[in-house]
Amino acid sequence: DDDTFSFRKPTAANFNLIGQNTPFRHRIRWLNDQFDRTVVDGIGTSTDGTVTWGLSGGVASDYDVTGGQAVTSLTSVGVSRTFGCTPAIPIHDATVVVDTNASPATGASIGARVGFSTSASSFNNSYFAGVLFRTDGTVTVRITKWVGGSTTTLVADTAVGFYTSGEVWTIRFKRWPGGYFGVMASSDSIASIQPTGWTIWTTTPD
Numbered sequence: 001d002d003d004t005f006s007f008r009k010p011t012a013a014n015f016n017l018i019g020q021n022t023p024f025r026h027r028i029r030w031l032n033d034q035f036d037r038t039v040v041d042g043i044g045t046s047t048d049g050t051v052t053w054g055l056s057g058g059v060a061s062d063y064d065v066t067g068g069q070a071v072t073s074l075t076s077v078g079v080s081r082t083f084g085c086t087p088a089i090p091i092h093d094a095t096v097v098v099d100t101n102a103s104p105a106t107g108a109s110i111g112a113r114v115g116f117s118t119s120a121s122s123f124n125n126s127y128f129a130g131v132l133f134r135t136d137g138t139v140t141v142r143i144t145k146w147v148g149g150s151t152t153t154l155v156a157d158t159a160v161g162f163y164t165s166g167e168v169w170t171i172r173f174k175r176w177p178g179g180y181f182g183v184m185a186s187s188d189s190i191a192s193i194q195p196t197g198w199t200i201w202t203t204t205p206d
Contacts, residue, residue, distance in 0.1 A: 031046060031048065031050055031051060031085070032046065032047050032048040032050075033046035033047050033051075033070075034047045034068065035065050035069055036068060037065055038065060039063075039064055039065040039066075040064050041061050041063065041064065042055065042060060042065075043055065043063055043064075043065055044065055051085035053070075053083045053085055054084060054085060055082070055083050056080075056081070056083070056084070057079055057080045057081040058072075058075070058076070058080075059075075061073075062074075062075055063081070070083065084115075092116040092173075092174065092175040093174045094114045094116060094172070094173050094174075095170060095171065095172045095173075096112055096113070096114040096170075096171050096173075097169070097171075098131065098168070098169045098170075098171065099166075099168050100133055100163055100164075100165055100168070100169065101165065101166060112130070112131055113128045113129060113130035113131070114128070114171055114172075115128030115129065115146075115173065116173075116175065125146075125147055126145070126146045127143065127144070127145050127146075127154075127173075127175065127181060128145075128146065128173075129141065129142070129143055129171055129173035129183040130142045130143075130144065131169065131185060133163055137162045138159050138163075139159070139161050139163050139169065139185070139187075140157040140158055140159050140160065141158055141171065141183050141185045141199060141200060142157050142200075143155040143173075143181055143200060143202055154181070154202045155183075155200045155201075158199070158200050160185045160186075160199055161185075163187060167187050168187070169185065169187050170184075170185070170186055170187075171183065171184070171185050172184040172185075174198075179204050180201065180202075180203045181201060181202050181203070181204070182198035182199075182201040183198065183199050183200045183201070184197075184198050184199050185199045186199075
């Protein structure tokens with residue numbers, strides 16, 4: 001329904017300026033970070049040089065990059081640790097790997113989340129996929145939206161399986177144009193729950 005590039009409709013902004021065979025140069029901005037560097041007390045700059053990762057929570061020594069991975073260490077309880085950036089990317093696809101080398105204390109949970117902002121300049125409009133490892137052994141995933149300091153749950157905690165200490169879990173979070181979001185969660189050591197599609201998904205306007 002967008003007539004911006006119409007060459008037939010007189011009310012279009014480019015009427016008589018663009019013909020049927022007019023060549024276009026179209027550029028899509030991507031963030032490419034292979035974490036192919038060694039960084040101590042931080043995450044550093046992405047492989048393509050477009051962003052420098054910012055840190056929030058914990059202390060600098062909780063963050064490092066080695067062996068093709070960005071690592072966040074949970075050295076104390078009750079403190080969240082986040083690293084992020086704000087590139088203007090129209091399609092988002094991010095993955096976080098969680099090594100459950102410890103079990104949560106009674107009445108608590110261990111969690112991780114991966115997300116992205118739909119704003120090119122701030123995190124005031126962000127979406128997150130979260131995974132929680134609970135004391136009863138269950139693993140749940142959720143999708144939330146964060147706007148101006150307020151969090152809205154888009155998909156409530158959904159059980160995806162069970163875990164034991166030492167398992168490695170992969171959480172993939174993807175956004176498509178039009179406000180579609182999907183989460184894929186799986187354990188590398190439990191073949192029976194490897195997802196054949198997206199574990200949970202939702203759609204919401206930006």
